[in-house]
Amino acid sequence: xxxxxxxxxxxxxxxxxxxxxxxxxxxxxxxxxxxxxxxxxxxxxxxxxxxxxxxxxxxxxxxxxxxxxxxxxxxxxxxxxxxxxxxxxxxxxxxxxxxxxxxxxxxxxxxxxxxxxxxxxxxxxxxxxxxxxxxxxxxxxxxxxxxxxxxxxxxxxxxxxxxxxxxxxxxxxxxxxxxxxxxxxxxxxxxxxxxxxxxxxxxxxxxxxxxxxxxxxxxxxxxxxxxxxxxxxxxxxxxxxxxxxxxxxxxxxxxxxxxxxxxxxxxxxxxxxxxxxxxxxxxxxxxxxxxxxxxxxxxxxxxxxxxxxxxxxxxxxxxxxxxxxxxxxxxxxxxxxxxxxxxxxxxxxxxxxxxxxxxxxxxxxxxxxxxxxxxxxxxxxxxxxxxxxxxxxxxxxxxxxxxxxxxxxxxxxxxxxxxxxxxxxxxxxxxxxxxxxxxxxxxxxxxxxxxxxxxxxxxxxxxxxxxxxxxxxxxxxxxxxxxxxxxxxxxxxxxxxxxx
Numbered sequence: 001x002x003x004x005x006x007x008x009x010x011x012x013x014x015x016x017x018x019x020x021x022x023x024x025x026x027x028x029x030x031x032x033x034x035x036x037x038x039x040x041x042x043x044x045x046x047x048x049x050x051x052x053x054x055x056x057x058x059x060x061x062x063x064x065x066x067x068x069x070x071x072x073x074x075x076x077x078x079x080x081x082x083x084x085x086x087x088x089x090x091x092x093x094x095x096x097x098x099x100x101x102x103x104x105x106x107x108x109x110x111x112x113x114x115x116x117x118x119x120x121x122x123x124x125x126x127x128x129x130x131x132x133x134x135x136x137x138x139x140x141x142x143x144x145x146x147x148x149x150x151x152x153x154x155x156x157x158x159x160x161x162x163x164x165x166x167x168x169x170x171x172x173x174x175x176x177x178x179x180x181x182x183x184x185x186x187x188x189x190x191x192x193x194x195x196x197x198x199x200x201x202x203x204x205x206x207x208x209x210x211x212x213x214x215x216x217x218x219x220x221x222x223x224x225x226x227x228x229x230x231x232x233x234x235x236x237x238x239x240x241x242x243x244x245x246x247x248x249x250x251x252x253x254x255x256x257x258x259x260x261x262x263x264x265x266x267x268x269x270x271x272x273x274x275x276x277x278x279x280x281x282x283x284x285x286x287x288x289x290x291x292x293x294x295x296x297x298x299x300x301x302x303x304x305x306x307x308x309x310x311x312x313x314x315x316x317x318x319x320x321x322x323x324x325x326x327x328x329x330x331x332x333x334x335x336x337x338x339x340x341x342x343x344x345x346x347x348x349x350x351x352x353x354x355x356x357x358x359x360x361x362x363x364x365x366x367x368x369x370x371x372x373x374x375x376x377x378x379x380x381x382x383x384x385x386x387x388x389x390x391x392x393x394x395x396x397x398x399x400x401x402x403x404x405x406x407x408x409x410x411x412x413x414x415x416x417x418x419x420x421x422x423x424x425x426x427x428x429x430x431x432x433x434x435x436x437x438x439x440x441x442x443x444x445x446x447x448x449x450x451x452x453x454x455x456x457x458x459x460x461x462x463x464x465x466x467x468x469x470x471x472x473x474x475x476x477x478x479x480x481x482x483x484x485x486x487x488x489x490x491x492x493x494x495x496x497x498x499x500x
Contacts (some may be wrong), residue, residue, distance in 0.1 A: 088130060089143050095124045096144060113145050152198050153187040154243075158221070164245055165287070170238030171195045177287075180432015192238045199229045199239050206313075208330065218313040223248065226315045246291070250319050253296045261289070261426075262436040263473040266456050268498040269439060272491045273422055274300030277355070277379030278482055283392040284426035289434040290383040291315060293426055294357065297381060301355065305379075308351060310344045311359030318357075341365040345372065358382035364403025366396050367412075373419040389423040389440035393450050396420075410448050417442055417450045421482050427458075429469045436473070443481045453478055455499050475499055 099120050108116065121141060125132060132140065146155040157166050157176055165177035171189035175182050189195040203210050203219040210217040215234045219227040226244040257267040273280060274297045282297075284290045298318040301307060307323045309316045314327045326348065331338040341358065342365040348356055349372060356372050358365070360383045373380050386392040393416060400412050425438035437458040443451045454476050462470045477500055480486075486495040 088132070088136075088140055089147070091128055091130070092121065092124050092140065093144065093147065095127065096120060099124075100148075108149075113149060114141050117141060117144060151202060152194065153189060154198065154241075156187065157185060158225075158243070158245070161248075166241070166243040166245070168195065168239070168241040170235075170240065173237070180428070180434075192232075195239045195241075196231060199231065199241055202227055202241070203229055213333075214330075220313045220315055224315050224317050226313055244287075244315075246295075246315065246317065250299070250317065251292050251296050252299050256293070256296055256436070259434075261434055262456075265475055265498045266436060266439060266473055269455065269495065270297060270424065270436075271300050272486055272495045272498070273482070274298075274379075275302070276482075276486045276489045276491055276495075278421035278485055279373045279378060279419055280381045280422045280424060281392060281396075281420055282381065282383045282424045282426065283386045283389060284383070285385065285387060285428060288426045288428040290426055291359065292434075293424060293436070294359075294381060294383055295319070298357070301379070305354035306352060307355045307357060308348045308353040309357045309359065310341055310348060312341065314359075316357065316359055324351075342368050345369060348372075349375070349377075353377060355379040355381070360384065361396075361399065363399050364405065366399040367403060367405055367415075370396075370400075370415050370419040374415070387427075389425055389438055389452060389454075392423050392425075393420075393442070393452070413448060413450050414445055417445050421485065423452070431463075431467050431469045433469060435469075435471075441481050453481065455480060 096117070100117075118141065121137070121144065146152055151158065153174075154166065154168075157163055157174075160176075162178050163176045166185075167175045167177075167182075168189075169175070171192050171194065174185040174187050176185045177183075189198070199210055202221070203217045205222070206219045208217050208219055210229050210231055212231070212233065215231045217229045219229065221227060221243070224246050226246075228242045229239065231239045253262075253267050253270055256262060257264065262270070280297065282290045282293050284293075295317055298307070298316075298320060301318075301320050303321055305320070305322065307318060307320055309318060309323065309325045310328075311325070312328050314325050316325065318325075326344050328341055328344060329337065329339040341361075342363075345356065345358070345365055345368040354377065356369065356377050357380065358369055361369060369380065369382055384392055384395060386395050393413075396416050397409065397412050401409065420442045423438070423440045423442065424436060425440065426434060427437045428434050435458050436456075438454055439456040440452050440454050443453055445451065455478065456473055456475055458471055458473050460469065460471045464470055475498075480495060480499045483492055483495060486492045
């Protein structure tokens, strides 16, 4: 007798197969197929694995072994000519400060200060019995002026157009990003106090502060570059400064296409989306080019529209005449007076904007932006950190739930589906290139799930000998759901042709 009250062995219906074992069906003249044939015109669900290449396996294992056995040398400071100028600067600077009034120097431009400094520097060099050639004199003048009026050793990096990111990890180590790759910069600061003074100089320019009581600060430079500062005791290697530089020349969608970020059809679709006032969310990871994409899309805004941008640290550089940037305010020393992004969004609704653009949404202000998109501010845009369009929608739901808004999740999903038209996914690939990997439409709701469809996707094909990713952007061939919005502005045929 088994556990179900039946006798083991033969039963009334004959021998029963063991649990989980299927008997083949009998009958018919065709031989039994172990796997069903794939439908005509369709690939198999599980395509065969690529042919095994022993040389590729050996190469991958060799790379792993090289990385695990690598010995990293300590960072070296400036060498050669830079080191000699740096050493002379340390001797000249204290004597120079004795002869210069800092308040008077701060009123002069760098060019005027260089003219005033030249004879004083020559006097100091004669006192120290140091002889320099013309090249060394010019280099010394520049270094001293940068030290007094600029940001010291950072000035050289800020003036290099090929550098997109500067990461200072304490006074002895600075990394830069060039063409998507990180490399060590040949600059050093005198000591921690020197670096801390430069960090204070940066944040003081925008009315913020950084010290042990407020060891975190977001700021910006005059050219719009974004700066983050974190100081001890939070940073254990000393003051850390992260600077995200932006191109002085405005980036357009055509330029992104020429860089290889997208193809012609994607560029056309994005131009039409910006001109047709579609609500767009730009999704991507850190350093993937979200802000650059937002700046490029802003070029398609009609010059007659009033645009408001809202950010924690103003870094957007819109290319429109009627543009008003707004910036949040941190709390004062008493912890009061803070103005958040949510406060600015609510206030912006009273300022008669045609579009509201958020630099980045991180919390409950997401709900306020969705409300704006639904109340006559079509064409609003924002950026958001996520790795895919589906994750982007999930993050938006979670950010609204983080706030104090007491509404069910289904209502939040419905609000997102009704508000957002397009999600543009950007990604920084491992070769350092930035690509637009997906353009996804938000169609609506099906039950409790937000329904989306991809219009374009980037497909990885191979990797070149130089390490560059080889791939292509492909249209999915689906009829766009947002075609009606494009029709209202006369772009329906062009939009349909770009997507098919």
